[in-house]
Amino acid sequence: MAIKFASRMKGLKGSEIRELLKLTEKPEVISFAGGLPAPELFPIEEMKKISTLVLEEDGASALQYSTTEGFEPLREHIADRMNSKSKTNITKDDILVTNGSQQGLDFAGKVFLDEGDVVLCESPSYLGALNAFKAYLPKFIEVPTDNNGMIMEELEKILSTTERIKMIYVIPDFQNPTGRTWPLERRKKFIELIEKYEIPVIEDNPYGELRFEGDNLPSLKSMDKKGLVIYLGTFSKIFCPGYRLGWTCASPAILQKFVFVKQGSDLQASTISQREVSKFMDIYDLDEHVEKIKSVYRVRRDLMLQTMKETFPEGLEYTYPEGGLFTWVELPSHLDAKEIMAKCLENDVAYVPGASFFPNGGKTNHFRLNYSNMPDDKIVEGIKRLGAVLKEFMVEKSNA
Amino acid sequence: MAIKFASRMKGLKGSEIRELLKLTEKPEVISFAGGLPAPELFPIEEMKKISTLVLEEDGASALQYSTTEGFEPLREHIADRMNSKSKTNITKDDILVTNGSQQGLDFAGKVFLDEGDVVLCESPSYLGALNAFKAYLPKFIEVPTDNNGMIMEELEKILSTTERIKMIYVIPDFQNPTGRTWPLERRKKFIELIEKYEIPVIEDNPYGELRFEGDNLPSLKSMDKKGLVIYLGTFSKIFCPGYRLGWTCASPAILQKFVFVKQGSDLQASTISQREVSKFMDIYDLDEHVEKIKSVYRVRRDLMLQTMKETFPEGLEYTYPEGGLFTWVELPSHLDAKEIMAKCLENDVAYVPGASFFPNGGKTNHFRLNYSNMPDDKIVEGIKRLGAVLKEFMVEKSNA
Incomplete structure (x- = not known):
């Protein structure tokens, strides 16, 4: 053959x-x-009510094609939630709805990586992200970590000596696989470094809201003055994964590229799933x-x-x-x-x-x-x- | 920046x-x-019943992660339907559930195309497919068409003189944008040619079931003895597009690659959407x-x-x-x-x-x-x- x-x-x-x-x-x-x-x-009982309601209120639109960017009321909910939980200052226009945050990882690879480009990540890092990026044939450099996450001195060494670094992939909150969280000082130092070297950052935050103790820490996105941080969120861990809904939040020039890629990849996220999750947030208290x-x-x-x-x-x-x-x-x-x-x-x-x-x-x-x-x-x-x-x-x- | x-x-x-x-x-x-x-x-009223039913019967599974390949009963429905409508002889194991057939197009590009590889397509062809493939930087060669679709003599000329042809993209039934359909003789000749040159074919068939007059023609997939045809189907035109559900049907070695790619791209299609569409097909008559x-x-x-x-x-x-x-x-x-x-x-x-x-x-x-x-x-x-x-x-x- x-x-x-x-x-x-x-x-x-x-x-x-x-x-x-x-x-x-x-x-x-x-x-x-x-x-x-x-x-x-x-929330099975709640979703029974919601699914009927969405079809009753505007079933024809719920079952039709819709925009690539996503359902506006859902994007508004997401923006509000990020502003309240992750201390950002964004609007719905900064949000693209994706199929879980996994799709945001694939898109990051597609948008940034040519063969042989370098991706920095924590050592160890989330397997699903590494697999998504691998499709675009990058090299990985693992940045050493300790119990407080990525070690900034090690990161700086790599940044100052390595060519073709196209992006840095990190999970600062309750990391997969280690469960570790970066303290505030490290976040500040990290933002300093990426601003100096102007490298885009994928901040993957599926677990941030699931804090059992200690103080909430600001997201990297909330500290980002130069529009370098691409934040990935998901409903899979705070709601349920079966709808396959997540989002990407990025500065306009970057988000536009993600939208183009979404269009070619699968046109849009499910219209009806987006309306159902949005309606849940209208009626019930996700918090x-x-x-x-x-x-x-x-x-x-x-x-x-x-x-x-x-x-x-x-x-x-x-x-x-x-x-x-x-x-x-x-x-x-x-x-x-x-x-x-x-x-x-x-x-x-x-x-x-x-x-x-x-x-x-x-x-x-x-x-x-x-x-x-x-x-x-x-x-x-x-x-x-x-x-x-x-x-x-x-x-x-x-x-x- | x-x-x-x-x-x-x-x-x-x-x-x-x-x-x-x-x-x-x-x-x-x-x-x-x-x-x-x-x-x-x-079918808004029907889907109101179905969505309640799916959550009642096994809501916890419907809202959870599931397999990359897709929900088995849905894949069985799809295989049965293809065997009856498109004259194939396949089983659920030949099916991967995707986000609409658009995602199958993206995956085809990802699985087959290196920069500079050649894609053959009908002239003109579906814009959304061209955009999906473009992400993988191929060259396109447009095969001339007449009122009966792709002209086989022109195709053979190109096949016999061109290097690095990695795939042929076609819509033999009610093509987008032309509405044209390939007659049986052309399908036979096409299969002969691709078997001779052993080139994978993407048969995109979103509209095949919507025939208003004349006889149903066998799909290319049904005539494919060498496992070269990758068939893309969708529920968007025969049911509704809002669920974003389609499928890829291919021989095992090829389908396995699509499954790997699906895993990295977004893990799986929506669990609940798959169960709802499958349940619709259990209870109602899609025909x-x-x-x-x-x-x-x-x-x-x-x-x-x-x-x-x-x-x-x-x-x-x-x-x-x-x-x-x-x-x-x-x-x-x-x-x-x-x-x-x-x-x-x-x-x-x-x-x-x-x-x-x-x-x-x-x-x-x-x-x-x-x-x-x-x-x-x-x-x-x-x-x-x-x-x-x-x-x-x-x-x-x-x-x-």
Whole structure:
């Protein structure tokens, strides 16, 4: 067969996580592998009312094509919400509605990246973003991190010595996979640096509203005076992912490029989904709904960390997330999280090995745990199983 | 500002049609410019029932993330429907659910095209496809057409003399913009040629089911023995576009690439939209709904063509579409459809000038008329207005 695919297809594989999730679908497996929100919190009854209402009020428009930029009242809601939660000062005209924030990641790659261009990211970083960017054949440089996120001195070193840096991808709030958050001082220093070097920044913020404790921090977008920050938001974690609705907020010259790309990619986001989510925000209190989510996730985080403390062997380190969905475990450097995962599956518990979160590879002694998608009793039971497996490996290896 | 966009962004502009549509939004304008289905036919009452039902039956799953490939029962419905309507012999495993067929076009570009690769297409061809492909920086070669679509002798000449042809993009049924359909003999010859040269084909078929008269013809996909044809379908024209649901049907090795690309682009199509459209097909008769659409569009086509016959000046040619949404008008070669369009807008009637349907430019004496989106009386009135403007130009120019 003579079919030739594009060069980009060589490096493009399915997400390891999505493949792994298939193995964890058996009901007996307690899986901390996914990044799914808790479905028992979805506003099903409310959406029954809303979907009828939207079709009654203007069904013909709800089922028709509409503008590429998105449904205006929804964009207004999004702008208001960003101004209140992320301290920005924007309007609906700064917003493009996308299919989840994942689509914003793809568009960022499409808008900015030629083959061989350089993307900077936190080390480790969100696998789905790395995969989206890979389609445009960039090189990744991983900026070293510590418990407070990206290390600014390291970033500056890279910025001052590297050519063809086209964008910096960051998740400053409850990062995926580590759960870490950048403190205010680091945010300020970061903005100073990007203003100096004039590099566009993708600020991915799916979890920012899910803070369980401590003070809300201003988004990078809110500190951005030069229009360099492209902010990606989503309804997937504060509402529900099934509608596939997110947004991109950027300065006019950049947003216009995203709109062109949206047009060629799929014309527009679903008209009816946009109207339904907008109507929900008209009638119900999304803040109240987010509070409910936070109170449940907070308990789960506490349970998970408490059980880890009680049952994990000595010599492991893990992050303390002040919000979001994940904690990140570091094993002693001689252990391989993929190898341990095989044993975990035999014991009906699962996580995501950390290797694929490092775009340039080489680090195998981490894994990511999700606490949002399992009920309390399963969190305790699953972490106990995991602790037992880990003990085996730690003892085995120290005896070897 | 030092921001550098990717090279692809230089050639990427917003769709001329979408920009034009903004000018035609005034209620007094009778617009034949869009390609919108008739909203008065949308099954609003049915969807009110369906949306409640889907949330009642399994709301938690309907609002959660799901698989990249798509909702299995929907993929089964699609496969069954293709086997019955397009004479294929496929299963749900050959189907990926996308955001409209537009997303399949973008994915085709992403999967197959490196910069400088060649795409063959009908001359003229669908603007939205050309724009989607342009993001991947190909060259276009336009294959000459006549009233029966692509001319196979011309195609063979190009195939035998051109390097780096990566794909052929065609709309064999009621083409956009011309409304033309390829007869069976041409389809057979086409399949022979692509099997000889082993070139992947994108068969875009949004309108195939909307045949008002004559016999249904087999899809290229149904005649494809070598797995070269990638078939794109959509619910936008046979159901409603607001859900943004379409599909790609391809042989396993190709479909797998599309699935990887879908994952990086936006993870999956809307879970709830997929379940709603699938449930509609469980409970209601989509065939019956399509019959209703066809009977309305047929009347509109007849009215439009009849009024054109009565009011258009001599010296114009236009196609007779046996189905679909469009007819295509050719002006004498000295006339410019864009120039006439300005005058049309003054007279509150609109069409799409044909120039942008030719990817390599140079042809300005055509325009596209849509008959699906205007009620009967407006079709008559609008075509009369258009006829009057055309007469002015024909007379003016012949006196000049």
